[in-house]
Amino acid sequence: MYKIMTPGPTQVRESVRKARSLECPNSDLDPAFFDYYKQTCELISSLLHTSEETLILSGEGILGLEAACASMTEPGDRVLVLDNGIYGKGFADFVSMYGGIPVLYTRDYLETLDVKELEEYLEKDHDFKYATVVHCDTPSGMLNDIRSICPLLKKYGILTVVDSVAGMFGNEVYAEESQVDILCGGSQKAVSAPPGLTFVTVSEDAKKAMAERKTPVASFYANLRIFEGYYEKQWFPYTMPSSDIYGLHQAMEDIRNDKDxxxxxxxxxxxxxxxxxxxxxxxxxxxxxxxxxxxxxxxxxxxxxxxxxxxxxxxxxxxxxxxxxxxxxxxxxxxxxxxxxxxxxxxxxxxxxxxxxxxxxxxxxxxxxxxxxxxxxx
CATH class of the missing domain: 3.90.1150.10 (Aspartate Aminotransferase, domain 1)
Known part of the structure; x- marks a missing residue:
């Protein structure tokens, strides 16, 4: 067997593998599992320094990105796509897929985004429903400063969808302070759990924008609204993969306990x-x-x-x-x-x-x- 030193999937700790071997409940019906899911979501929120709700979705990290765009985009919405990397540009496909109009803000793929330059652009044009931002663009290793970029966008009334799948838990993320509206992560990068889960942290502003849609979300699986009231209803929109979530919870506990x-x-x-x-x-x-x-x-x-x-x-x-x-x-x-x-x-x-x-x-x-x-x- 080889040693994995790729930028995802990464090595998986023994503690996570053991957690995934626990006996499986009926995740559709077991009240204790609804508690466990909610506790895992709250743990993720705390580690990302936010009081906003986190949702765990059954699918690889890209599901979270698509679900964010599907849930936020209505036909004709102008969406600012911050593009200084392959994944940054890729957001335009999701926006177009759900009827939005992607406007690419394309910059040098060798340089991190210049916040002052971005503000000069926004002074001239800021008529966007939301913007997509890549925290760490995995194909090149590019890191963008979401702690400066997202508050700037919010200043102009622009909501944000942030891909931090390869950034978070290696670079500290302060989601609430950074005013991120939808923050997307995945299990297989610095979390060091197997591929298969994505999680999204959703702000009240993002929930309001989704609730005020004039058209329904053009997807079932890639739709964050289907989780509304899941805990109160004791009902998931689809069967949750309990073993994957056991592993994710343990990985998050490992992160919480790792002071260095x-x-x-x-x-x-x-x-x-x-x-x-x-x-x-x-x-x-x-x-x-x-x-x-x-x-x-x-x-x-x-x-x-x-x-x-x-x-x-x-x-x-x-x-x-x-x-x-x-x-x-x-x-x-x-x-x-x-x-x-x-x-x-x-x-x-x-x-x-x-x-x-x-x-x-x-x-x-x-x-x-x-x-x-x-x-x-x-």
Whole structure:
């Protein structure tokens, strides 16, 4: 078996695997399970620093993104799509799918969004029902400052849908303070549970906008409104996957009990970036570095597949390439959640050192040595 060091899915802790093996209740009828679901949702809200309601949906993280857009979009709505990455641009498809008019605010894919520049744009045009924002754009590792961006949008009366699937729990999120209206997460990134669940935190402003729709949501499964009053009614709109939710709850307990979580992610992120720079591999991005994933350009005279295969075959470590406009151009190292330990990442740096030697890619410094030195200095 290989060691997963990709930016999702990530390694899954033994505590989570054990929780998933518990006896299954009838999640449609058992009152205790309704309590458990609600408690899990409240735990997630607390970890994201918000008093707003969280809902857990049965589906991979992309379901949360689509459900947010489906629930918020009516035909003819203008929606601002903040686009400085592949996933950022991808929101436009969801908006169009449900009859909205996506307006792309496209910026350099190598730079994090400039908040002052965005405000200059909004001064001229802010007639949007909501805006979509990607916190961490996983294909490139881009991190956008939602703590500044979302309050700015709210200032102009624009609601926000935020994709933090690959950002949260590696980069701390203050959802309520940041005035995020719908915040989307997923089980398989820094949460370090298996794929299969998404969760969304929904503000009162977002609920009001959904309640005031003039047309019904054009979906059943991708519809946040179908959960309204689920606890009072003791009724879920579809059968909840109890084992998945047991695992998610345990993963959230692990996060709550990990007092060094954000400091460790920051130390590892900085040390990996330092190692990539000093080795000569460099970083793909010019700014906006996430503490959950680091990305470097494929050196000349080798291919992404050669690097990935070499690391896997020689060291048993699975890294990731990318896709769309970045296909074959970059290598991604996932240092999030259970991946984000000193031992895991040092072993990964050693594997990359070995692979580059084998592929005759010259390095100006050892990735593992620089990582070890930089990590120890913090």
């Amino acid at each position: 979580l954000y400091r460790r992610h920051e130390r590892i992120g900085k040390a990996v970036r330092k190692a990539l720079r000093e080795s000569g591999l460099g970083l793909h991005l010019k700014s906006g570095y996430s503490n959950t994933v680091s990305v470097f350009d494929v050196p000349k005279d080798v291919t992404a597949s050669q690097i990935l295969n070499k690391v896997l075959e020689d060291s048993g470590i699975l890294l990731a390439g990318s896709f769309d406009v970045l296909e074959g151009k970059v290598i991604r190292i996932g240092h999030m959640g259970a991946n984000a330990t000193y031992e895991n990442v040092k072993e990964t740096m050693e594997a990359l050192d070995c692979a580059m030697r084998g592929l005759q890619v010259p390095l100006s410094a050892s990735l593992a040595e620089v990582f070890e030195r930089e990590y120890a200095s913090k």
